[in-house]
Amino acid sequence: xxxxxxxxxxxxxxxxxxxxxxxxxxxxxxxxxxxxxxxxxxxxxxxxxxxxxxxxxxxxxxxxxxxxxxxxxxxxxxxxxxxxxxxxxxxxxxxxxxxxxxxxxxxxxxxxxxxxxxxxxxxxxxxxxxxxxxxxxxxxxxxxxxxxxxxxxxxxxxxxxxxxxxxxxxxxxxxxxxxxxxxxxxxxxxxxxxxxxxxxxxxxxxxxxxxxxxxxxxxxxxxxxxxxxxxxxxxxxxxxxxxxxxxxxxxxxxxxxxxxxxxxxxxxxxxxxxxxxxxxxxxxxxxxxxxxxxxxxxxxxxxxxxxxxxxxxxxxxxxxxxxxxxxxxxxxxxxxxxxxxxxxxxxxxxxxxxxxxxxxxxxxxxxxxxxxxxxxxxxxxxxxxxxxxxxxxxxxxxxxxxxxxxxxxxxxxxxxxxxxxxxxxxxxxxxxxxxxxxxxxxxxxxxxxxxxxxxxxxxxxxxxxxxxxxxxxxxxxxxxxxxxxxxxxxxxxxxxxxxxxxxxxxxxxxxxxxxxxxxxxxx
Ligand code: 1PR
Numbered sequence: 001x002x003x004x005x006x007x008x009x010x011x012x013x014x015x016x017x018x019x020x021x022x023x024x025x026x027x028x029x030x031x032x033x034x035x036x037x038x039x040x041x042x043x044x045x046x047x048x049x050x051x052x053x054x055x056x057x058x059x060x061x062x063x064x065x066x067x068x069x070x071x072x073x074x075x076x077x078x079x080x081x082x083x084x085x086x087x088x089x090x091x092x093x094x095x096x097x098x099x100x101x102x103x104x105x106x107x108x109x110x111x112x113x114x115x116x117x118x119x120x121x122x123x124x125x126x127x128x129x130x131x132x133x134x135x136x137x138x139x140x141x142x143x144x145x146x147x148x149x150x151x152x153x154x155x156x157x158x159x160x161x162x163x164x165x166x167x168x169x170x171x172x173x174x175x176x177x178x179x180x181x182x183x184x185x186x187x188x189x190x191x192x193x194x195x196x197x198x199x200x201x202x203x204x205x206x207x208x209x210x211x212x213x214x215x216x217x218x219x220x221x222x223x224x225x226x227x228x229x230x231x232x233x234x235x236x237x238x239x240x241x242x243x244x245x246x247x248x249x250x251x252x253x254x255x256x257x258x259x260x261x262x263x264x265x266x267x268x269x270x271x272x273x274x275x276x277x278x279x280x281x282x283x284x285x286x287x288x289x290x291x292x293x294x295x296x297x298x299x300x301x302x303x304x305x306x307x308x309x310x311x312x313x314x315x316x317x318x319x320x321x322x323x324x325x326x327x328x329x330x331x332x333x334x335x336x337x338x339x340x341x342x343x344x345x346x347x348x349x350x351x352x353x354x355x356x357x358x359x360x361x362x363x364x365x366x367x368x369x370x371x372x373x374x375x376x377x378x379x380x381x382x383x384x385x386x387x388x389x390x391x392x393x394x395x396x397x398x399x400x401x402x403x404x405x406x407x408x409x410x411x412x413x414x415x416x417x418x419x420x421x422x423x424x425x426x427x428x429x430x431x432x433x434x435x436x437x438x439x440x441x442x443x444x445x446x447x448x449x450x451x452x453x454x455x456x457x458x459x460x461x462x463x464x465x466x467x468x469x470x471x472x473x474x475x476x477x478x479x480x481x482x483x484x485x486x487x488x489x490x491x492x493x494x495x496x497x498x499x500x501x502x503x504x505x506x507x508x509x510x511x512x513x514x515x516x517x518x519x520x521x522x523x
Pocket of ligand 1: 224
């Protein structure tokens with residue numbers, strides 16, 4: 001029996017699903033005493049350090065946790081569940097951590113994109129029962145901007161390299177904690193959870209130590225989902241965002257089945273975009289929530305969901321905030337939410353005064369669930385101009401001249417699934433959203449969408465150069481070589497594709513096989 005400490009933030013469902021998949025039974029902490037009587041305690045932390053410690057203290061969990069840890073009882077902390085063990089964090093000055101491990105939690109100080117998002121390796125410094133049966137060269141899923149910095153090395157279980165070497169897991173007696181997410185790390189992650197559950201006290205197996213680790217470029221499968229004319233939720237795919245063929249919505253499969261297939265084929269992440277979310281209300285769109293719940297039962301890599309994340313008033317006049325919509329998605333198994341149309345409107349509003357209200361969907365969701373949980377989905381279209389001075393937008397010089405030989409263009413943001421162009425360029429949108437707290441940019445390109453002509457490298461470079469958060473290149477993948485090209489010619493951290501995967505033209509395995517030994521990837 002595993003006792004799960006759920007303090008009400010983020011995607012705990014994934015941890016529950018992963019433990020149950022490994023045959024574990026779960027009870028959830030309802031009172032401080034439940035911690036003290038736990039046989040084995042799993043503490044998945046999500047969100048921000050300050051609000052986590054506030055809730056733990058308020059609910060009287062913090063004191064119970066301190067006692068449980070002091071008694072050296074079996075404990076597995078995940079992500080913020082590791083950071084909570086330290087004395088304090090740079091993320092929340094003046095807030096005390098559990099203080100079980102002397103030292104601090106520090107923000108990444110590196111030129112690399114922060115948050116550190118994706119699959120990275122571990123270098124093992126101690127033997128641990130957690131790693132029984134693992135090969136040693138596996139990669140695990142990380143998503144964080146802060147990392148533990150213990151005062152001495154005695155508790156360091158693993159380190160990982162990201163700009164420099166940081167502590168990615170700790171172990172002291174029966175207390176273990178990982179900065180990475182085992183529940184999101186495919187088979188090796190599930191193995192760690194099983195090892196924790198089954199820890200029989202046998203001598204732990206040493207793990208082969210690798211020499212340095214490297215963050216992998218991610219390959220993401222995207223499922224554009226909407227109801228067809230008969231009301232069934234289907235995965236569809238457009239050409240330049242037009243998803244209809246002879247009047248019918250293209251039907252490329254069932255969302256839950258496809259998500260599972262892509263997980264099994266080696267996708268590093270799965271993204272669902274509810275493409276009519278801008279006009280429907282997702283909380284009335286229960287099938288989409290059901291899709292997420294069912295997918296998260298069998299998919300143990302990160303899930304992002306987008307579409308319709310904004311403030312909303314339902315037909316009875318009840319108001320919902322974007323934060324409430326996002327919360328429902330997180331509860332249903334999402335790790336990240338992606339905001340499209342609303343991000344454009346938020347950026348436009350912000351640019352009028354440059355004053356942060358703290359109330360926009362981006363700021364609110366980032367505050368509660370952390371920056372890494374907020375992805376901005378950008379839907380730009382190329383607009384050619386004769387000179388850089390022709391418009392007030394961020395203009396680039398292009399190697400692909402326009403119809404009248406124009407050598408310059410800008411990327412116009414659109415809303416409502418490309419139906420409405422706005423007076424805002426994609427570079428400015430990305431910058432503003434980063435300022436407001438977004439953790440990642442999903443960079444589509446309407447001109448390339450469904451074209452199989454390759455990614456728009458000029459767009460990706462322009463946006464990537466303007467922000468320090470990770471950028472996912474999207475739209476236009478037609479063959480494995482296009483992924484190689486986007487990773488070699490731009491600094492994008494991830495590449496996303498839809499059509500070629502759905503139509504089985506190029507399976508994910510083929511993309512990975514092509515990239516192997518050319519680009520760092522998760523095998
Ligand atoms: O505006 O917050 O409600 O979110 C709506 C979301 O739905 C946005 O993320 C927007 O990108 C997406 N969306 C809206 N309409 C469409 C459409 O296609 N008609 N899909 C749409 C966007 C673009 C990519 C696609 C890549 C890769 N899909 O995600 O998967 O272009 O395709 P490819 O590899 O086949 O070229 P909101």
